[in-house]
Amino acid sequence: MINFKNKKVFKLKREDAYADTVSSLIHDSEHIMSAYKSLRDGVVFTNKRIITINVQGVTGSRKAYTSLPYQNIDAFSVETAGTLDIDSSLEVYISSMDKIRFEFTGQSNMAEISKVISDHIFPAYS
Secondary structure: OOOOOOOOOOEEEEOHHHHHHHHHHOOOOOOEEEEEEOOOOEEEEEOOEEEEEEEEOOOOOEEEEEEEEHHHOOEEEEEOOOOOOOOEEEEEEEOOOEEEEEEEEOOOOHHHHHHHHHHHHOHHHO
């Protein structure tokens, strides 16, 4: 499992082909929205959850997956990219895990991710 309390933050870059890493974990009613990768680790956003992938070992053949269902998110915040600062970030607050921060570089669809999370944590409004 990724140590979410680790202060070291890795930047994620959009790489849709990385979604193949979790294809065997996807439920029939679930579809992949986007995938992001750092040097080795990554994050995949589906319509139901966030799946983090922690690549371990020298060869990278060992992987640890963490599933973060949107329904377990208590609150979240998004920081979008600016003109000169092209990075964006997502912070999700889960009572059992505290705060989890994801930082993105390059193209990322923060509006789409925000809408999906909102639809799950505020179902009465959707």
